[in-house]
Amino acid sequence: LMKRFRFLVLLGIFGMAASLLLLLFLSPLFTVSSMNIRRQDQRIDIEELQQLLLPFFGRHLLFLASWEVERAVESAYPEVHEVIVEKSLPHELRITLQMEDIAAEVLLGDPDDTEEQIFAASGSTLHRYLTVGGVYLEYPVPLPFRKETGKQTPLHIVDWVVKPVHREQLLSPSILHEIESTLTVLRESFGHTVQSVTLYVRAKEFHVRTERIVLWFDFASPMTAQLDRYRTFLRALPLENSEKYVDVRLHDRVVYR
Numbered sequence: 001l002m003k004r005f006r007f008l009v010l011l012g013i014f015g016m017a018a019s020l021l022l023l024l025f026l027s028p029l030f031t032v033s034s035m036n037i038r039r040q041d042q043r044i045d046i047e048e049l050q051q052l053l054l055p056f057f058g059r060h061l062l063f064l065a066s067w068e069v070e071r072a073v074e075s076a077y078p079e080v081h082e083v084i085v086e087k088s089l090p091h092e093l094r095i096t097l098q099m100e101d102i103a104a105e106v107l108l109g110d111p112d113d114t115e116e117q118i119f120a121a122s123g124s125t126l127h128r129y130l131t132v133g134g135v136y137l138e139y140p141v142p143l144p145f146r147k148e149t150g151k152q153t154p155l156h157i158v159d160w161v162v163k164p165v166h167r168e169q170l171l172s173p174s175i176l177h178e179i180e181s182t183l184t185v186l187r188e189s190f191g192h193t194v195q196s197v198t199l200y201v202r203a204k205e206f207h208v209r210t211e212r213i214v215l216w217f218d219f220a221s222p223m224t225a226q227l228d229r230y231r232t233f234l235r236a237l238p239l240e241n242s243e244k245y246v247d248v249r250l251h252d253r254v255v256y257r
Contacts, residue, residue, distance in 0.1 A: 029090050029091065030060055030061050030062060030089070030090050030091060031058050031059060031060055031061065031091060032056055032057050032058060032059050032060075032061055032064065032091060032092070032093055033057065033058075033091040033092075034091060034092045034093075035050065035053060035056075035057075035092065035093045035094075035095060036088075036092060036093070036094045036095070037049060037050070037095045037096075037097070038094075038095070038096045038097070039096075039097045039099070040097060040098055040099045041099060041143070041144065042143075042144075043079060043099055043137070043139075043143065044077055044080075044097060044099075049073070049077075052072060052073070052076050053069065053072065053073075053095075056068070056069060056072075056093070061087050061089065061090070061091060061092075061093070062087075064087075064093075066085040066087075069083065069085045069093065069095065070083040070085060073095070073097070077097075077167065078133070078135045078167055078169060079099060079100050079131050079133070079135045079137060079167065080097050080098070080099060080100070081098045081099055081100045081133070082097075082098040083095065083096070083097060083098075084096040084097075084098070099131075100131035100132050100133045100135065101131065101132045102129050102130070102131055102132075102143070102152070103130050103131060103132045103152070103155075103176055103180070104129070104130045104152055104153060104154065104155040104197075105127075105128070105129055105152065105154050105155070106128035106129055106130050106136065106154075106155050106156075106157055107128070107154055107155070107156045107157070108128055108157050108163075108164065109156055109157065109158040110158065111158065111159055111160055111161070112158070112159075113156075113158040113159075114158065114198070115156060115196070115198035115207045115209055115214055125140065126138045126139065126140060127139050127140070127141065127142050127143060129143055130155060130170065130171065130176070132173065132176065133169075133173050134169055134170055134171035134172055134173050134175070134176055135167060135168070135169055135170065136164045136165070136166070136167070136168045136169075136170040137166060137167065138165075138166045153183060153194050153195075153196060153197055154195075154196045154197070155196075155197050155198075155199060156196060156197065156198040156199065157170075157198075157199050157201065158198060158199070158200060158201070159199075159200035159201050159202045159203055160201040160202065161201070161202060171199075175219065178219065178223055179197060179199075179206055181223065182208070182217060182223050182227070183197070183208065185227055186208060186210065186215070189227075190230075190231075190234075192208075192210040192211065193210060193211040194208060194209070194210060195209045195210065195211065196208075196209045197209070203218070204218060204219045204220065205217060205218035205219065205249065206218075207245075212239065212242075213239070213242050213243070213244060213245055213246055214244065214245040214246075215230065215245070215246050215248065216245055216246065216247040216248065216249055217248065217249065218249045220249070221249070221251060225251070226248040226249065227248070229248045229254050230246065230248045230254070232254075233246065233248070233254040233256070237256075241256070242256040242257065243257065244257045245257055
């Protein structure tokens with residue numbers, strides 16, 4: 001009798017546990033009915049993001065994989081650096097967006113513009129930016145961004161085939177890193193004040209406007225070799241001999257005017 005009683009008790013406990021698990025997995029109480037979205041800045045419109053995430057409403061919280069939400073957000077917003085998804089029982093998703101830092105403010109010129117026209121091209125009502133990941137952004141209002149180093153340099157983009165569009169992957173992070181490394185050397189090793197950079201997209205080169213002249217670089221040869229040519233040029237000739245530009249792109253000589 002005692003064994004039977006114990007068996008019934010265990011059976012009852014098991015049945016209650018099974019019922020609770022069934023309730024947990026099937027109850028509409030545990031479907032996504034609210035989302036708490038936190039963002040680092042105002043780049044992403046909350047209503048627009050909610051429309052993107054609409055298919056996830058009504059999904060069971062326990063069966064919804066976090067990577068599904070992450071992939072949806074990152075595919076639609078390439079300027080997002082990281083998506084953190086947390087589940088809060090019984091029915092809430094908490095989504096935190098970490099944005100890529102802004103690398104530069106962009107002045108978008110015409111395809112045949114040069115660095116001489118950099119300020120003439122800035123009259124548009126749109127405010128343009130480039131993230132550290134190379135994503136191009138456009139907004140009707142200025143975007144507040146941190147200037148921790150005080151070294152963000154205006155980037156003038158010309159010589160393009162197709163006009164860049166909002167959220168386009170315009171440059172690779174490696175190219176941006178190469179440009180920024182060059183600017184750092186020009187400031188710290190040569191004592192230059194960098195005023196702006198003009199990127200020639202098709203030609204795959206960039207021109208750096210300093211306090212006195214414009215320096216011409218490209219991505220065809222190592223940047224260290226081009227900087228070494230510039231260093232050798234300065235040892236041979238005073239910079240005062242150059243009134244307009246110094247071209248260090250050629251492997252066997254430096255051209256200046």
